[in-house]
Amino acid sequence: EVQLVESGGAVVQPGGSLRLSCAASGFTFDDDTMHWVRQAPGKGLEWVSLIGWDGGNTFYADSVKGRFTISRDNSKNSLYLQMNSLRTEDTALYYCVKDKGGYDGLDYWGQGTLVTVSS
């Protein structure tokens, strides 16, 4: 059974930093592209970032480019998101998501970890 378990969400002040983690199990982690997708309270889904199977390719939404860094450790079956210079608009539930491959969507989602940016 595929499992994605996020952690690291917290309340942080504007300008602060946070590192999210995602522990993956139940599939061959180093075969798959992985994503972070976020959802602000009461709002829709927003793609944040993706990383290729070997960490060689990374892409970011314009809203987080230059502030967030995605990474992975295939030896630990783990995905990370380093978030710097946080803004109030970054407040959201952050999901760790597995790519199905071939532009066929995102087939497994974690339950999310909540990041609240507030003074």
Add this chain to the structure above:
Amino acid sequence: QSVLTQPPSASGTPGQRVTISCSGSSSNIGSKTANWYQQLPGTAPKLLIYSNNRRPSGVPDRFSGSKSGTSASLAISGLQSEDEADYYCAAWDDSLNGPVFGGGTKLTVL
């Protein structure tokens, strides 16, 4: 403002057929396949339709998808109360180098 455009709400009575539209552009739906997600209240999204019209294992055949040009549609037949949820369309976007989502459609079963 979402890259893909969906109606904010839709409704139907049990047993009815409901469709939800999704409009994109040449850099996403027009050149890539459309996918749909269902988000039940208080839960994570779930892949409902991929590659325009394919269902993952376990998704009932009451759910179907289609694509034409830069638009896609999700149809739900034999509407049931448990179908009440938010539905999101999505597609890879060549300009963004990542997936884009619609703003979501809240489906109410009357």
